[in-house]
Amino acid sequence: MSGPIQFTCPVPLAARDRIVLGHGSGGKLSAELLRDVFLPYFRSPILNRLDDQAVLEINGARLAFTTDSFVVKPLFFRGGDIGSLAVNGTVNDLAMGGATPLYLSAGFILEEGLDIEILRRAAESMGRAADSIPVEIVTGDTKVVEKGKGDGLFINTTGIGLVPEGVRLSPALVRPGDRVLLSGPIGDHGIAILAEREGIEFSTDLASDCAPLNGLVAAMLAASLDIRTMRDPTRGGLSSALNEIAARAGVGVTIEESAIPVREEVRGACEMLGLDPLYVANEGKLVAFVAPDAAEAVLEAMRRHALGRDAALIGTATGTHPGLVLLRTPFGTTRIVDMLPGDQLPRIC
Numbered sequence: 001m002s003g004p005i006q007f008t009c010p011v012p013l014a015a016r017d018r019i020v021l022g023h024g025s026g027g028k029l030s031a032e033l034l035r036d037v038f039l040p041y042f043r044s045p046i047l048n049r050l051d052d053q054a055v056l057e058i059n060g061a062r063l064a065f066t067t068d069s070f071v072v073k074p075l076f077f078r079g080g081d082i083g084s085l086a087v088n089g090t091v092n093d094l095a096m097g098g099a100t101p102l103y104l105s106a107g108f109i110l111e112e113g114l115d116i117e118i119l120r121r122a123a124e125s126m127g128r129a130a131d132s133i134p135v136e137i138v139t140g141d142t143k144v145v146e147k148g149k150g151d152g153l154f155i156n157t158t159g160i161g162l163v164p165e166g167v168r169l170s171p172a173l174v175r176p177g178d179r180v181l182l183s184g185p186i187g188d189h190g191i192a193i194l195a196e197r198e199g200i201e202f203s204t205d206l207a208s209d210c211a212p213l214n215g216l217v218a219a220m221l222a223a224s225l226d227i228r229t230m231r232d233p234t235r236g237g238l239s240s241a242l243n244e245i246a247a248r249a250g251v252g253v254t255i256e257e258s259a260i261p262v263r264e265e266v267r268g269a270c271e272m273l274g275l276d277p278l279y280v281a282n283e284g285k286l287v288a289f290v291a292p293d294a295a296e297a298v299l300e301a302m303r304r305h306a307l308g309r310d311a312a313l314i315g316t317a318t319g320t321h322p323g324l325v326l327l328r329t330p331f332g333t334t335r336i337v338d339m340l341p342g343d344q345l346p347r348i349c
Contacts, residue, residue: 026235079207
């Protein structure tokens with residue numbers, strides 16, 4: 001380990017007049033920023049759905065439209081880099097709406113003094129990731145800021161995809177009794193980034209789970225259209241994704257701790273560092289709410305796909321405790337899984 005690990009403590013709830021790192025956490029402060037600053041001025045019923053993408057109906061076609069910015073530190077890490085992360089992250093937001101990805105834009109904010117070879121490596125990685133999906137990068141922009149006014153390289157990507165006929169996904173469709181499916185082990189990305197920053201070594205080659213999920217989603221939808229909604233639990237981890245869905249759907253969610261897959265090295269690192277895997281970011285996992293009669297077929301389809309071989313049924317939506325996520329422990333106790341007010345691991349994506 002290279003030195004003391006610096007964590008960001010949750011921000012006191014009274015701090016509301018300045019932007020802090022917690023506003024980028026995907027947790028409570030992010031939700032407050034959206035509610036108090038943006039939504040009052042950006043009036044749109046489509047935006048008010050607060051999905052990972054906007055689904056637009058244009059001349060009979062349903063298009064998914066999303067944008068994301070990537071500020072990960074370090075730029076290159078085991079299992080990925082800022083380039084592949086930018087492509088896969090935006091494709092995954094499209095996929096969570098059931099869309100087939102078609103086109104991306106790429107915007108680059110470069111700090112004066114950045115090594116051109118670093119930029120070349122990131123661009124090459126973006127190209128490889130796009131080709132493998134496949135999706136085309138068709139437009140973009142570049143801006144340069146003075147030295148000391150950025151942090152090397154930031155990337156923004158915007159994506160457009162086509163939603164197939166018959167596919168409709170929304171938290172508003174979730175009903176009590178729906179099953180909660182998770183595509184695989186959580187926390188890999190966040191712990192891999194932390195290990196890279198701090199020089200933590202594991203006995204195994206722990207790497208980010210950064211991957212495009214559109215193929216997995218297509219396999220799930222081929223098994224059944226009775227999937228209510230999906231989210232990729234990135235910033236804020238699984239807890240934020242479940243809390244967002246519970247709040248939007250007006251249902252409670254109960255999950256079983258023993259059913260949630262977590263790699264031993266991730267669990268060990270979290271225990272050592274005082275982190276909870278439920279709040280650690282992922283970049284190649286999804287959580288889905290599925291109608292009870294379709295859950296087994298969808299779970300089997302997930303397990304047949306390379307990115308879902310460790311998929312698990314982890315819980316159920318319920319008509320009790322609406323808006324709350326409860327975790328049942330192996331000891332028979334229950335605790336509330338809330339959204340974090342701050343940011344455990346900033347600059348994670």
